[in-house]
Amino acid sequence: MLRRLLWAFTMVAVWMGMGPAAQAGGVANLAPVAPVMACASLASIDLSGATGAKTDLAASEVTGAKPYCRVTGTIAPAIQFEVRLPLAGWTQRYLQTGCGGLCGNLRIDAGKAESCTPVTDGSVVLASTDMGHSGMGGAWGKSVQQREDFAHRGVHLTALAAKGLIRAFYGQAPRYAYFSGCSDGGREALMEAQRYPQDFDGIAAGAPALNFTVQNSFHHGWLAKVNTGADGKAILLADDTKALHALALASCDAMDGLADGQITDPRACRVNPAQILCKGAYEAGKCLTPAKAEAARLIYQGARTADGKALEVGPLMPGSEEEWVGVFVPRTPDGMIGSAMFAGDTINHLLFTPNPATPFTPQTFPFTEAMYRAEEPARALYSADNPDLSAFNARGGRLILWHGWADPHISPLNTIDYYERVGAKLGKAQRDGFIRMFLFPGMGHCSGGDGPSEFPLLADLMAWVEGGDAPQAMIAHRAGQTGEGVPVGISGGPKPEGPPPGMFPPRKLLPPRSRPVYAYPQVAVYKGAGPVDDAASFAAKLTAPVNGIAAWIGAGR
Template sequence: MSIRTIAHGAGWSGPLALFAALLIAAILLIQPKARGAEPSGAAGVASLAAVPATSDCAALAKVDLVHIGGAGSVINSAVETVGAQQATVCAVEGTLAPAIKFRVELPTKTWTQRYLQTGCGGLCGNLNIRIGAADGCPTVDASGFVVASSDMGHEGMDGDFGRDPQKRADFAYRGVHLTAVAAKALIHAFYGQGERFSYFSGCSDGGREALVEAQRFPEDFNGIVAGAPAMNFVVQNSLYHAWQARSNTGPDGGAILLASRLPILHAAVLKACDGLDGQVDGLISAPGQCRFDPAATVCRGGQDPSTCLTAQEAEVARRFYAGPRDPKTGERLTVGGPQYGSELQWAGVYVPMAADQPIFSSIIANGSMGNLIFSNGQPATVDKVTFDHATFERLVERYRLFDSTSPDLSAFADRGGKLILFHGWADPHISPINTIAYNDALKATMGEARAASFERLYLMPGMGHCSGGEGPSAFDLLTPVMAWVEGGRAPDAIVTRTPTQTTMFGLPGGGHPGPAGPPPGAKGAMPPRGAMGPPPGMPPQPTGPARSRPVYPYPYIAAYTGTGDPNAASSWMRGRAVNVQVPAWAGTGLYRPYQGVTG
């Protein structure tokens, strides 16, 4: 059975049907500046009384949304049900014209006067509320938030929606903003009062949406958590993934480097670089210090080929790390590639299980370029891309629409807004250098002291895209951003732990939407890494220890104290600062203040 047939049988259609499955596992009630509240305990989170509903759930079906989304905006349903935390909620689903679907869940008895909106992954197109970066968050566990999310104005992840200017705008920024406006109107109607504090949490495209909110609509949220943000949307979904796919495609059209060979490369990287951060633990905390040449893995005379790579395979890895450059000038066309230590996470992204299986990066690029990114629709496929400056200049025509790289967050900061960024060092989909570049741009634009007053960046060793990977990837950033907003307590170290729940398609429990491989049953499908063993075709890998580890705000890395269990966070302290030098590249100017367009 073909992949397209499988996707069609699941209810998806169009040229990006598979993309849908792969990535799923990826108002104007102006909010006043947050009022002060007494902090509760050391965490600094305000102690707010639970407010019960003052309206029947069914009555929310009559709330008028026309003044928010325009003619045709309606509440489709309002029903009482049991939410994810087993508390009774009023679940409201509606449409903001022309086609933005949203869902809001309002606790009937446990609401602590806070609103939380979550982002989606990939090209969105599905309506799910998944709260990530909140492992063990007491307010989440007690069902203290009104929570909401949006499908961003279209159904399914078929990129054909990009042909419609309205749907492009809805996906770019309108869906996330109007959902916030509508949710706040429902809060007023249900509880008879507004929220005290509003938060947003998202990863991947949800991270892009988070930054869209801080940049375009600074009045919407008091605190924002943005993970692995796809802020460089146009470059990421064209040149980055097109290069990764092209680099691993042989003359016969098949893949050169396969997943079963990745442990050889990864072991060599660890041997060369694992100890550079001061601890040999299978994790690389400072990839920028790593000096590794994939040629070192090439088989020498008489060497067992199962223990080394061919010259062609090593060249693929070199191209992955290096990224595309203009052939005449040598100019970098992307800000960064996958980092040393991420090799096992390449499986299912730009390294398939078998040579005759599709390369997921091709699916990403082919689904985004023609309809969404290039205004004339060309090039539409990976095989037609020319990696040069001229192509770069054409693809950024729509960056002001889709991207969220403007570092001028003055309006957000002036309102007391707080922003926490996070990214996994082993992310194969979006290089963490993107997020470091944004952190640098914030400091350059607003000054280091001003930036430090409202923004933090956390880089997780060994973590993949939004979650998963060899490093501890379960953590709570929602409570720290709440404590910063509500109690003025700026975050320092956060503790990451080995997940205890099954990870599926980048979703630890109810976590972040983020692509991690084909859907179950599809050709090339694989179980989630770190939860059910390695993908088919890869040799068994030793299971790492259950561990916890502090992560400090960038540029600091954790250092082992020299005593105690190295797998326990208590045995670690703040180490040295390790700054990453972001290279000059064709898109350096994208990280400068700009006003987004609406076309």
């Protein structure tokens, strides 16, 4: 009887990531596994049983410092995917990376891999997918199947296909499976935890577009609408964001006890653009006209109905102003307002059946409660807002949520709201046993910004899953220059074809900086001595309790 109990305990421990392969306090020391078949032979593997659909494959070896077997495939009808399997030294791990925006491109992006040896030494299997269509536009939305593929099927079936290839190539399943994505990749990450909790042991969801339908209709539509004048030209321009950012820092930078060019927690910050109204002629970068001040006020306010009801979880945060450039603030009056394009693609191609007979623009789109209700079927398909993660928790899953306070695309209040709603659903104690959330001051969308934005995300996730070492703090770094700006939804860099010329202006040089970023709700505070750009000069402080569940039209859904 005792022997059977010991065996049962061991099996449960292995299943939950605490078995003999795991080591306390760090990434497990897993024995490398060699392939049991030739790379080219993978092209003839039948994965239809694993994916539930016809799956075509091609395989070839890629040479170099870290050689791997590259398998590309198509899961019917049109889900393209790629898997990279190390030809030597595979350490029994699988990492799938997310795709941003409306996807439509196949790119493996294992970002935030600082100190993560399995990724940096090429000993992990990598994969990603285009989610069932090509191109960043939304024309594919006329297909019901492709809508489902984008919503959740493409990522899930890619995980099943990759695991099938791993079993065939190495003769065993991966010991640990991970997913990491930012922006829509963050939505994909949460969708996996919600719909397919058995797919991954550890998930990192950055700046998740979890409220997808609201994000790509009311949020971006509002930003485009309020920054477009009656003449069709942009009101706020790139130079104006400098004046607004200076105002935000003057108003709120020192609220944490240290004026250091970044706002630790901007939720308590209030910026009044009317304070920098021009007293004479307009001076770009120094003051605002009444029209510019009103546009800024409405941006800080966020999308609302005519009678004042909030149509989104929360607006963009003070301190994000210079990140607005290239999203909904162009450099010239005739420049492109990206948010109009983002909203138009989704509203006119993805949200309704049939699509609107007359395409909406931000100026004609109804910012009403009725329109919010009309989007409900699309929300049920695309949005990853279900707080019930009990199945993911029960299988031993671990989730890291992360977001930049200066994100110009997706308000970090969405992520806080989701974290709080999970706590309300499961209980805070249960939530805190398998979820950590990190909020990065001054960081833009997935990267860049004035604050430190590089940190050991994947290393900490693996250490938590494999060694039980729950991350309490991450040391974030800022290089000698801020990010150049990242197009919507693309984590880690620009679109493959590159952004429009001049869309993202050169950024000012900033000195290197390191800061600890503590698991929410703790924040880093200056000790009172030492260099302000050195993480060692800061300590953790518990913030006052904040009810992060938002009061908006979608609350209580």
